[in-house]
Amino acid sequence: MAMESGQTDTMIVEKRVFSMPELTTLSGKTIKNVRVGWECYGTLNADKSNGILINHYFSGTSHAAGKYAESDPLPGYWDAIIGPGKAIDTNKYFVFSSDTLVNLNARDKNVVTTGPASIDPATGKPYGLSFPIVTIADFVNVEKALVESLGITKLHAIAGPSMGGLQTFQWAWAYPEMVERIMPVISAGDASPWLIAWLNVWATPVRMDPAWKNGNYYESGQPLTGLVESLKVVSLHANHWKWAEKSFGVSWAEAGKDPLAAHENRFKVEAALEGDARMRAAVADANHFLYLIKANQNFASQGGIGIEGLKKIKAKVLLLHSPGDQVFPGEWTRTSALKLKGQGLEVEIAEIEGDFGHLDGVFSIAPHAERIRAFLSR
């Protein structure tokens, strides 16, 4: 495709791999040969003071910005705010991001992760449910090892949407001396039984699929039906009714097939949710999905978090939330903001407008570019 100037402004990025010989988890287990993928945008300066770490959301990857190739249909999820001259300016900052442990997209060629689908060096077979239960604190400890491997002792900022926001909070209270600024987006600094219960609901279809076999499906094939149904729930929960109304209305999935006429006839919104979930399931691993759920449920674990965690934070804070969010209701973010302000921190909070509920934290962040740029310069 010819471009007017003969040039392109696409930022081409490549996946790297970070390895650790072993990790001790919050629950006291050891994982050997930990490998996670990561990517970076921009250049680390001489005194290594310009690092900005980006944490991905539940079903995301370290692909926060740029493209792997010009021909990629879409760039990384926060490309609107990360790049040369953008809000998180890669001409100025060394921006980097890593795939979490138990990353959902274990079968995506651009993802490197360690989890139940990985080979257990002790047996030569996939771990399945014998993989240690991990949580957000473990994700952060892998990232900390990556940060240290780069020679960085203090991060200019850490940011991330949703689960990436939980990691951001976890960083700021676990390693307050290493974090100058945090920007958790569509997230909150405390665990909620409501979210714990919803995560249980997300897991149900995978657990109910007979092909799941208590996690031992690596020879027989994964529980695809359950995984598709689970990812449908995630998509719907993370979205908003305005999206459904604007995208689908109450049209039928197929002309002439009235949903009132037969059990199998569906509405367009039902077919679309399934189609999307099926595409995502193709690169996902069902056990990784369950481990991610457990990791998020246990954000509230005894590892020094929640209200006590917030008290340890020393960073400057920018919080963005979405009023239509049903995964992290805005009131949770506002509560975190109040607590952080109450302990004397510099806290800015703003609302993201959009039609996508929780997902506005990914899709509709562009209008906050100048706010973010200013926050990073303060």
Added chain:
Amino acid sequence: MAMESGQTDTMIVEKRVFSMPELTTLSGKTIKNVRVGWECYGTLNADKSNGILINHYFSGTSHAAGKYAESDPLPGYWDAIIGPGKAIDTNKYFVFSSDTLVNLNARDKNVVTTGPASIDPATGKPYGLSFPIVTIADFVNVEKALVESLGITKLHAIAGPSMGGLQTFQWAWAYPEMVERIMPVISAGDASPWLIAWLNVWATPVRMDPAWKNGNYYESGQPLTGLVESLKVVSLHANHWKWAEKSFGVSWAEAGKDPLAAHENRFKVEAALEGDARMRAAVADANHFLYLIKANQNFASQGGIGIEGLKKIKAKVLLLHSPGDQVFPGEWTRTSALKLKGQGLEVEIAEIEGDFGHLDGVFSIAPHAERIRAFLSR
């Protein structure tokens, strides 16, 4: 239990049965020997002008008020506003309510309904999925036959929460000359693809349970695992995070069983949701659940509804909605109110406060008693 006055103010009610030799459904099928349960409170006056019909919610029954026996632990769901001297005053009005077709609680001894668990007179066996697909319009047509059997030609009012609100709207546009006032609560006058998609999610666990057998389980036993999981989703979706925080916090289900330590260890909110769903599943039928979902998804069917339906309404309108409602977001109710006002109707709309989201339309309606009383007197 001794009472001070030696008297009781419990309203004792009894279940009655209404039968129709046959019903032609909106989809053009015939159901023979239709039977539904109903109950009434108060006395029909001489000119039969004081009838108020109450429609129940998705997982409810015709037990809107009173008790079957003094020893019942709880009265009907809207007992706070229905009874002698209450907002819907049974000293003044003849209040009555019926179980819908395909009522969820088909195995409850106090429920009479016709649906896939009923015996097909043509085969002598339960219908299963050969039972005709029905929708809200069919529920209303059964009620209309009941109303006519009582000699009532015009209802003083029709009211109901959630699905009962949909029936109320359907009544008002299908039979505008028969309805003087409507009070749909936590409901809206149009279908939404968002709700259609959520109803699909509700159905998933039942459909995934191998014991469901495409609905042919009446000899082998019903898909209880799936039904419990489905009812968990319904409960959670209809509730609110404030309820979860106040009731459970992030406590563990069992002391000493840290959810971070083992896959099977859970949080209290997870165990509570399951326990509640298990109790409800004991009197429910899985096929009835799926038929109810289909009925609600098809509220938007070609039978003369939606925006076109609203235009036919002639009744006075009182709409109550809950700001934390995730099943029928308040904005949907407000949109219905604007449309109805726009066509010159007398419309009052008010917000129900509470910690239970959608369920505040059932649990937290008492503070609106005087508003309801005044509406019924206008």
